[in-house]
Amino acid sequence: MNDQAPINKIIPFSNVDGPGNRTSIFFQGCTYACKFCHNPETIRLCIHCGACVPGCPTGALRRENGLVRWNATDCVQCDACLKACPHMSSPRIRWMRAEEVFHEIRRAFPYIEGITVSGGDCTLYAAFLKELFPLVRAFGKTCLIDGNGAYDFTRDPELLEVCDGVMLDIKAADPEWSRFLIGNDGACALRSLDGLLRAGKLAEVRTVIFPGRDHENEETVRTVAQQIQNACPYKIIRYRPFGVRTEFQALLGEDTTEFEEAERYASLARSLGATKAFVV
Amino acid sequence: MSEALHVIQDPTLTYRQQLVGLARLGESTDRSLRYSDAYYAAKAKGALCDLNEGVMPFRPRYICPDYELLFQKGCEFLQLDPPKDLLEAVNVLEIFYCHVPSITTYPVYLGDLDKLLEPFVVKEDRAYAKKVLKLFLRNIDRVQTDSFVHADIGPEDSVTGRLLLELTEEMQLAVPNLTLRYDPEKTSDDFALACVRCMLKTAKPSFANHRMFLKEWGDRYAIASCYNGLMIGGGGYTLPRMRLYECSLDARDADDFIARVLPAYIDLQLEYMDKRVKFIVEESSFFKTNFLVTEGFVRQENFTGMFGVVGLAECCNHLLGIADVRKGFGLNPEATRLGLRIMDAIQERVAEHTAPYCDAFDHHYRLHAQVGIDTDGMDDSPGTRIPIGAEPAMLDQLEVNEQFHPYFPTGTGDIFKFEETWAKTPEAVLSIIKGSLSRSLRYFSGYLENNDVVRVTGYLVKKSEIEKLRQKKQSLNQVTLYGMGAQDGGHALDRRIQTHE
Known part of the structure; x- marks a missing residue:
């Protein structure tokens, strides 16, 4: 196969992407364009419009034959290009083969429990993951998928076979609220939740709690908690406006969800049997 | 103003700190022990440094008594019988510690506290044992008022080890420094995790590579002072250091440095060490009459000299004409390779030298990556560390460290400052350490960015105590002053914060 995938970033050591110390691989491109997305620059692929080029302070970006080229050596990671991009994308993408990613991350193996693939939506590149995971697992390292809920895992037993688990976002249980937040009714995510649970591959579920959205928050938390029980950790995440596009901050609020408010939902989840619910 | 008057009038010095300061001045008025003119010249230009050890060494720099022997047979000179219970055990230790000399005047090695005390602790009710240990730790903090005072635990789990961790976390003290000997086969993940949690709250314990030390030292080694590997029942005679950056200023280029400049300075430092070691053994009374020697708590043949180096990064960067530290040693493979060449050259030449009175070490001195002193400023980074402000991603930093740590049996280490979220994921920190x-890697230290107790270069200070000094108040711990100097001159507390990005 040897397909390439667009890699946004590789973080050798991460303590926030699953159990233990993990290497996190972020893919570019997403099936969704959630209003509360904290890194909207990962949503689309670059269309080489060139809007980012003039603002690059070090000349790491230039136009070449109609394409935007990025020179990683000259880049100082100032993020000026991300701010300039009108297209929810990034020019700092490397197209890599699974084997190339493997060679780059293997020097972290002595220090990590495993890897987590994230995004964007890494499941856009399921074939790539099926190549990468066996290479990593051969070294005794675990492979976790950070899923946004768009991928129907029940239809891909092959992917489930080669991964150690999926950390799944359940963003909204109510179809209307879901359509508002992410642009679809969320049924696919709930189907995946069920399928992953049955397959024993559900590693974690995450839900973002929005300030003042009592009804919507409660419905999501109830649905998840009743379903997963104590099968896996349930992370209750506080909405934070940081990184959210300004136009949506106006819709979702400029306040961070209070810890106490989030804790009420964690406590509700625990009372419904999801004993491993906690606020992050 | 005379230096003595300065000490006498300094409002920030405690009585004991004044006493030590005046003694040091007095010691340096004698000229009986002379070194070569070339040595004095090298010292004057800062290429060699005696770490203010004093002209006339009247005791070895670091002493690691055999506390097991103390518990077996007691101490005649101090009229102490072997302890029969926990209370007697800590009392015996508290008294004994006050009579163990060192360069700092405080004992730099308190023993393997878990092994020493476990037989007594397990006979007591846990709450009672904890109370006794709490008073023991309080006694150490208030009496042995110096952060180079160091205790060891591990590699095995024990009730005493757990209690010491609990108390360390509860009491938030800078003294004593603490090391876990970590062995993947002997240290359980559960105990190691307890140590990580404690480290993230109080900057200790650090993690020593037990297997590496075992290979070099056998099973009777101590981690003393900052992170110094030494033999139990022995210690370190002296620790001078080559300031490699200043040494490199004499060289035309890297080859000239390695072929001409470096060997000359190495020989000068060796000659200086030989003279001091002979003086301590042959002239001073320590090895003839001190009860530690006469009663067998230390043996002269178990001492070695510690050959220190500092500022490898700046040395390499200078020799390669690299002005931006962020493109230099540790981040630039050419500079790092030069560092390895230099260390190979130092290791080889020191190993060729026959050292006096180092019988247990096949008559050789051992290398030490000196952590710097408060007056070094930004000229010489500690040992072989990457300069503060230039640290690469943690993985890269560890890989550079791993290449340099094996050179230094008498100690080296690196320190990582973690952002708050790591406190919630001790198992992630443990993965990295393991x-x-x-x-x-020989020695791993970590602390959390917002701790009060923090690790400066190798030793611990409380940030709140540094603040006291700034307000011209006294700090009981004599090392707080060094911490303030290292913070002001070397930006030692501004090291890179490990986030997840």
């Missing part, structure tokens, strides 16, 4: 120690 990985690096399974390779060739």
